[in-house]
Amino acid sequence: MQLALPPADAWQPLPAAEWNADAARHLLRRAGWTAQPAAVERALSEGLPATLDRLFPREPSLLPKPKMIERAEQEAPIYAQKVRTLSGDERRAAERMARERSQMAVQDLAIKWLQFAAQPDTSGFAKWVLFLSDVYVVSAEKVRNMPFVYQHFDVLARHGLGPAPELTKAVSRSPAMVLYLDLNGSQRRAPNENFARELFELFVLGEGNYTEADIKEAARAFTGYRAQVLFGGFRYVPNQHDDGEKTIFDQTGKFTGDDVIDLAYRQNAASTFLPREMAKFYLGDSPLPAEYLDPLGAEWRKNNHDLRTLVHQFFGSRLFFAPEFRGGFIKSPVQFYLGLVQDLGLDIAPLPRFTLNPMRQMGQLLFHPPNVRGWLGGRSWINSATLAARRQLVETLFTAIEEKNLNADELIDLVAARTNGSENFTVTEQHFLSTLAQLAPAEQAERLVRTFLGESVAAEFTASLRQFIASPSPGPFQEFRRLKRAAVALLQSPEYQLC
């Protein structure tokens, strides 16, 4: 990747004069999900530093523990007890109940997370946690214990803007991680290397920056870490811990797991590993050349690997706003979905079939990454099936939910959500026309483009929309229909898949 900006200037703050509507849109979309005109105006009037403070606050709000997770947590020991003491059919029944509850819990968690992330004030932070979860990957599929999955995301959120070594240490004690990377079965006499390997390869250093011997030795330091349902999560079992001398990165000592993490962060490669992952997640597939990563890494190391400092420098830098990074980034399914929800002013329906099925069809079901490397991103999001799923989602959001096709439990959830004040699950005529109806057709097309895309799209693009809207449409109902069809096509267009 070739950049016009010299490496020495790359991480300087963006000059105030360059903080304009295009820049604000770029930041809001890349750091969050989308950039509604009102949010752009607010960002412009508050300035870049204040906007960064809002996106990545000193004390970010956390996702409250969903009720179903709480219930699963309370019930987990009961089921564990039953499974331990019962036998035969009774035991199988208890196992089955536990599984069903856990399944309901993960669906509930996914919906609650989406609802949390869709709030404009928490979008930037939620996306940051999603990024961290794409580094510190766990999968509900293997972990199975949904309170642990919730707890893992909570750990990422609580430590997500603090010093990175503390985050990594907290993650090593996250019961979900202990299960996911097999620390749970790692014994003094038979250390399991899975966690130690991924710690170096996928969390802190990257491939090529450690030896197989380092992994073997590090694995010994992480023995004795346990995830236990009955003890509410993490438990350290001293008599399973290998407290002997280990030699890691040419240093010898009676290192603990935490020591190993500190040692890893002292390696040079640690300074640029996470910044490189950030660049990939937020800027796109083309790797950022070393001469750009190195100065950012050096600065980060100087700041004791503080994540909030890193984030503020990254998103406030001249490099982040460089023309090479404007537009052309393929939205992830989560961003596409939450962007639509925000752009259309919708509430997220608490119905797995309407909310989670589209996510899965688009290729990104929360808490179910494909493997330990997380989602690949970029062009891998797009093929004929996933693109069709994206188009379908847009149609779905413009079509009223037909209650007669709902299952009984879905109807109950829907009614409950309405009672709690969320009801805009799909775009309604009144809501949609309120701002557009008074405009002339040409202005309607411009308005749609400005609202949903916002920046310079090809004149031909807007022209085709304008022509469509202006073609004969008798009666007010037809007007809504045509505007609706125009908006649907716009949101399905290649342009809206990008940011």
Add this chain to the structure above:
Amino acid sequence: MPSNHHSFLPSTRREFLRTSGKGIGLLAFSQFAPSFLVQSTLAASPAPEKDRTILVLVQLAGGNDGLNTLIPFEDENYYRLRPTLGLPKEQALRMSDTLGLHPSCAAMHGLFNDGKLAVVQNVGYPNPNRSHFRSAEIWETASNSEEFLGTGWVGRFMDNACAGAPADSHDPIAVHITNGLPQSFLGAEGHSTFGMQPTGGSRRESEENRKLLEAMAAAPAGAGPGNASFLKHTLMDALVTEKKVQRVLGDYRPGTPYPPNAFANSLRNVAALIAAGLPTRVYFVSLSGFDTHSNQLTQQANLLTQLSEGLAAFQKDLAAHKLDDQVTTMTFSEFGRRPSENESRGTDHGTAAPLFIMGSKVKGGLHGTPPSLNLERNQDIEFSTDFRQVYATMLDSWLSCPSETVLGGEFDPLPVV
């Protein structure tokens, strides 16, 4: 339609070559022209179209009550568990001395008598899950109850059957007429699949939508690392298929009238696509509303009427087009319902249920064994045939694809096709 929204995309290779010859020119829009057209025009070698066996999946969404679909009219336990919902013996459409179809299934009963309808009894899986979402997932991914698979069984079929398919095979291998991509279709590889809305009356809208998207996608791509043109290519490919499909549906003349409902219309559209000779191997349609927690009698009767009449029209239409030898149709539902009725004249989520397999190559009749109803109140049926045995049968005997690779294990096939 306004004339300025004329469509400039050809939908066939021949049409493409003709329009290029007429001066529109390959280069005029080659930047975003469907990649298959560019490739196949350059290679000038048409992909072979083959007559292959086709499977049509009919999802009965919501959990169809099996006991009132296939009525065990000689079993006193049935009437004990269903004091108000139990259907009287004389209404059952007899299939054997002990079993009969729901009275709304007259058309299917006809197919049964003609040997074109097989009923596989008591199909389910071990450790059944009673969540709609999860149990549908188990059926669609063909997983164990404890196992979570990211791919569907049809997707894995495509992974197997379509490895090494020519790069220009843009026609869909699987088509769904549902509101979203069925989980069954998710494969490890991206395959050409195609989806349509089941509700009728939106043809004009979908045509409008396609033309507008064509015009938009033809607008120049902005800057960026080529992602815009990549997306435009992918979209154009999809639009070409859509256009072709719309034309096929519009031109189709069914060999028999279909009942006027969305489900039958979906089947009519499947027949149209099959008749057009698409290389599609699997079709997926859905009929929903089977979650009959209350007032089940009328609701299920309506749905089974739609199912029965729709399936019968479809089979008759296929036969009229001499396509019936090529097509097998199979129903499935995420679960059956609880044998004992609830307090609202309905039934709650249960476990195993019968499913139907229809076609002229099908070995008609009753397969498998009926469930034992010697049950306590609120106790569930124990399945006797694993749904993956049915899948294995379809894969091995009908689609000629080794079922073991798709299902990740060996399942005894049934002598149904």
